Amino acid sequence: MSTLPLMRYADAGAAMAWRNGERIDVCRFLATSAALAEALPDCDHIVNLCTDRFDFAAGLAAALMRKQVSLLPPNDRPVMLRQLAQAYPGAVCLTDAGVAYEGMTCVQVPEPPSGGGMREIPSFPEDQVAAIAFTSGSTGQPMPQVKTWGTLVRSVHGEGAALGMAELAGAFLVGTVPHQHMYGLESVILLALQHGMALQAKRPFYPGDIAAALDELPGRRMLVTTPVHLKTLLADGGRLPAVDFLLCATAPLAPQLASEAEWMFDAPLYEIYGCSETGQVAVRRPKLSAEWRCIEGIRLRQDDEGTWASGDFLKGETLLADVIELNAPDRFILHGRSADQVNIAGKRSSLAYLNHHLNSIEGVRDGVFVMPEGVREGGGTVRLTAFVVAPDLTAETLLARLRERIEPAFLPRPLHFVDALPRNATGKLTAEAIQRLLGK
Amino acid sequence: MGEVNSMVRPELELATLIVNTLNLEVSPEDIDPDAPLYGEGLGLDSIDMLEIALAISKAHGVKLRSDDESNVRIFSSLRHLSNHIQHLKAA
Numbered sequence: 001m002s003t004l005p006l007m008r009y010a011d012a013g014a015a016m017a018w019r020n021g022e023r024i025d026v027c028r029f030l031a032t033s034a035a036l037a038e039a040l041p042d043c044d045h046i047v048n049l050c051t052d053r054f055d056f057a058a059g060l061a062a063a064l065m066r067k068q069v070s071l072l073p074p075n076d077r078p079v080m081l082r083q084l085a086q087a088y089p090g091a092v093c094l095t096d097a098g099v100a101y102e103g104m105t106c107v108q109v110p111e112p113p114s115g116g117g118m119r120e121i122p123s124f125p126e127d128q129v130a131a132i133a134f135t136s137g138s139t140g141q142p143m144p145q146v147k148t149w150g151t152l153v154r155s156v157h158g159e160g161a162a163l164g165m166a167e168l169a170g171a172f173l174v175g176t177v178p179h180q181h182m183y184g185l186e187s188v189i190l191l192a193l194q195h196g197m198a199l200q201a202k203r204p205f206y207p208g209d210i211a212a213a214l215d216e217l218p219g220r221r222m223l224v225t226t227p228v229h230l231k232t233l234l235a236d237g238g239r240l241p242a243v244d245f246l247l248c249a250t251a252p253l254a255p256q257l258a259s260e261a262e263w264m265f266d267a268p269l270y271e272i273y274g275c276s277e278t279g280q281v282a283v284r285r286p287k288l289s290a291e292w293r294c295i296e297g298i299r300l301r302q303d304d305e306g307t308w309a310s311g312d313f314l315k316g317e318t319l320l321a322d323v324i325e326l327n328a329p330d331r332f333i334l335h336g337r338s339a340d341q342v343n344i345a346g347k348r349s350s351l352a353y354l355n356h357h358l359n360s361i362e363g364v365r366d367g368v369f370v371m372p373e374g375v376r377e378g379g380g381t382v383r384l385t386a387f388v389v390a391p392d393l394t395a396e397t398l399l400a401r402l403r404e405r406i407e408p409a410f411l412p413r414p415l416h417f418v419d420a421l422p423r424n425a426t427g428k429l430t431a432e433a434i435q436r437l438l439g440k
Numbered sequence: 441m442g443e444v445n446s447m448v449r450p451e452l453e454l455a456t457l458i459v460n461t462l463n464l465e466v467s468p469e470d471i472d473p474d475a476p477l478y479g480e481g482l483g484l485d486s487i488d489m490l491e492i493a494l495a496i497s498k499a500h501g502v503k504l505r506s507d508d509e510s511n512v513r514i515f516s517s518l519r520h521l522s523n524h525i526q527h528l529k530a531a
Contacts, residue, residue, distance in 0.1 A: 205486070205489075205490075205506045206489075206493045206503070206504050206506055207494075207503065208503035208504065208505045209506055212505070228487060228490060229490070232490045232491075232493070232494055235494055236497055237497070238497070238503065344487075380461070380462070380463070381491070408485035408486075409485055409487060411485070413464075413465075414465050
């Protein structure tokens with residue numbers, strides 16, 4: 001079995017991260033990762049909850065060195081950690097400095113050593129399981145997505161080739177997306193490690209934060225972000241930070257927003273299409289074409305069920321959750337999501353998953369989530385509506401129970417209490433009945 | 441609710457801005473100025489905080505900063521956020 005290197009940089013002195021104004025080179029990163037690998041307890045799984053990019057990357061590297069699998073939960077809420085602890089007995093949490101989780105063994109990444117001798121860049125077998133990401137299954141249990149080192153690295157090499165990343169070796173990369181998501185893992189952490197870029201350790205949030213995180217970097221800059229952040233950054237009206245390359249994903253950008261971003265930043269803007277099951281599938285530069293091109297090694301085919309993605313480095317075939325017009329096995333137009341899928345500000349879930357959680361709450365007799373059609377006045381984010389039969393629950397209690405179970409982005413707004421849901425004789429809620437509810 | 445509401449004028453204005461920006465189904469007077477905005481309490485999330493930051497930037501010409509998403513929670517209440525805006529405007 002062939003192996004693939006942890007990282008690809010010009011030399012051991014190249015910048016690998018930028019943290020609080022300090023440049024950290026490859027050599028110190030390797031020394032930190034090796035020290036962490038020695039400190040990690042004997043176990044099979046590491047829940048990597050670090051938000052700091054450098055610490056997260058060191059955790060990923062250390063786990064690979066120890067042949068441990070990194071678990072990447074979409075959030076750190078108690079319910080999620082309890083589910084992980086049950087499914088992966090003995091799992092240990094890797095956390096930011098000063099953070100601890102009740103009932104879990106927590107380990108932290110050591111400070112990078114000031115000196116640190118030259119170390120070889122380690123390589124890992126392609127079939128070594130590197131990480132498990134999670135998607136929301138319809139049963140309420142998070143569905144594990146097992147990623148081998150070979151799948152991750154080959155996918156990111158394909159992405160880099162499609163985006164022309166060779167040009168950006170030595171540049172700095174700022175991401176606004178969490179790296180526990182596939183998009184952040186691939187397009188922030190691994191894109192940087194595999195193409196010789198330095199990670200801004202922070203994950204900036206507000207437009208002012210993003211500008212500051214970019215401005216402090218002494219070199220060329222790439223911004224990896226989402227439509228929501230990009231829209232806010234442009235609408236903010238402040239001075240835009242200097243950026244040499246923009247990458248956006250989680251939901252397709254409106255064409256006019258894409259053109260505006262290219263013009264305002266004077267930098268190319270590319271988009272990625274993908275999902276947790278496959279990782280990234282295709283890229284496009286919306287200014288030049290609405291058509292998506294698959295990254296090398298990925299192919300699509302269609303049958304009665306929908307569009308299936310497979311690839312040289314993917315296991316099996318994945319049914320994509322979107323409506324796709326296939327122009328060739330590697331080129332397509334995206335026509336939106338399938339009926340059960342919801343995407344709110346880039347967070348994906350299914351109505352079946354959300355309904356399952358709503359109905360699992362004690363005191364809820366019946367309940368349904370509905371995605372309203374159309375756009376909100378003023379261009380704000382559209383939220384879900386829920387209709388619930390729960391005579392003994394208050395809105396506060398119900399929302400608190402829901403908040404323990406689902407991502408905040410999916411919390412219903414508004415939440416309507418009703419006496420009964422207009423189910424038909426077979427117990428189904430027809431689209432028409434739901435429209436009548438919404439019209440009330 | 442129903443208690444004596446002790447919101448001062450800038451707090452009420454901010455509450456109105458938040459309710460209008462997010463289409464919330466509460467009236468501004470009913471927001472408890474000391475209750476958490478994020479997560480529990482008013483139940484706002486990070487997408488809301490971005491929309492509010494934009495509205496505040498347009499209305500007051502000040503830019504919110506958090507340094508990191510985890511610190512968004514420092515705007516723990518309407519009162520805290522309102523004081524922070526007044527502080528930024530005075531600076």
